[in-house]
Amino acid sequence: MKRKILLTAVLIIFGILVYLLLYGRLFPLSPFVTGFNKQEYQRVIIYYQSARISQFGSIDSLIQVVEKSHQLNFRHKVEIFICDSDRQYHRYTGATARFITTPVHGRIFVSARAKDDYENQRIHLETYLKHELSHSLLYQNMSLFLSLQYPGWFMEGLATYSAGQMGVDGYLTPRETAAKIREGYFVEPKDWGTIISPKGKTIKEITIENKFHFIYAEFALIISDLIQTQGENRFWEFLQKSMDEGDFYQLFFQTYGMDFESYIKYFRSQFN
Numbered sequence: 001m002k003r004k005i006l007l008t009a010v011l012i013i014f015g016i017l018v019y020l021l022l023y024g025r026l027f028p029l030s031p032f033v034t035g036f037n038k039q040e041y042q043r044v045i046i047y048y049q050s051a052r053i054s055q056f057g058s059i060d061s062l063i064q065v066v067e068k069s070h071q072l073n074f075r076h077k078v079e080i081f082i083c084d085s086d087r088q089y090h091r092y093t094g095a096t097a098r099f100i101t102t103p104v105h106g107r108i109f110v111s112a113r114a115k116d117d118y119e120n121q122r123i124h125l126e127t128y129l130k131h132e133l134s135h136s137l138l139y140q141n142m143s144l145f146l147s148l149q150y151p152g153w154f155m156e157g158l159a160t161y162s163a164g165q166m167g168v169d170g171y172l173t174p175r176e177t178a179a180k181i182r183e184g185y186f187v188e189p190k191d192w193g194t195i196i197s198p199k200g201k202t203i204k205e206i207t208i209e210n211k212f213h214f215i216y217a218e219f220a221l222i223i224s225d226l227i228q229t230q231g232e233n234r235f236w237e238f239l240q241k242s243m244d245e246g247d248f249y250q251l252f253f254q255t256y257g258m259d260f261e262s263y264i265k266y267f268r269s270q271f272n
């Protein structure tokens with residue numbers, strides 16, 4: 001009897017796991033893809049449902065651009081999933097943002113809202129894709145273990161900066177961002193947390209219109225400052241090492257000769 005109960009429990013858990021992998025939240029990790037059509041390009045695989053994907057075909061040419069702007073190469077083809085419904089998109093990713101890139105395979109998910117916004121010319125698809133490709137590139141170059149603790153502010157800043165997203169689709173320009181910082185608005189980068197940690201105080205409490213547009217722009221401005229004031233080569237070296245070594249802030253100290261808090265103090269002092 002006991003064995004029967006145990007066996008049933010194991011079967012139920014196995015069933016749930018299979019369901020989550022094929023149709024639910026574990027889909028981004030799943031080696032099996034069902035429910036999508038597949039179009040393979042040289043550097044990209046696009047999974048779509050009924051979407052007209054002609055506009056997504058040009059993603060292939062973005063791959064090289066993104067590799068060049070990060071001095072880093074993709075390790076395998078980028079998989080992009082274009083969802084027909086936002087419910088399904090949410091079921092797979094748990095996300096509410098238009099796009100999300102998940103670790104492990106660096107898979108990029110495109111919501112129905114994003115597709116609709118693009119088709120109605122409300123967003124610049126290429127810019128958003130370059131942003132997500134930046135995440136995908138980093139995820140492809142780090143372990144799952146590291147991706148869980150990698151600083152989110154750095155990923156968002158680098159993606160926003162490298163995609164040339166400042167000043168596009170509501171994101172603040174460098175000048176607008178600087179003006180806001182001068183007015184006293186600032187979030188602590190570390191408060192952005194990681195994939196698994198919650199957001200900190202300054203992120204939760206900042207009261208500014210379209211706060212995520214400001215926050216991403218602030219992080220991008222920090223990346224821009226690091227590159228411009230501390231040296232471009234040093235930055236690429238730092239990026240490379242940060243994906244191999246565990247302690248991001250220890251590496252920051254070794255690379256830049258000051259701890260991150262001191263650097264942020266210096267960064268903010270430029271806006272006094």
Ligand SMILES: [Zn+2]
Nearest residue numbers: 131135156159
């Ligand atoms: Zn992002």
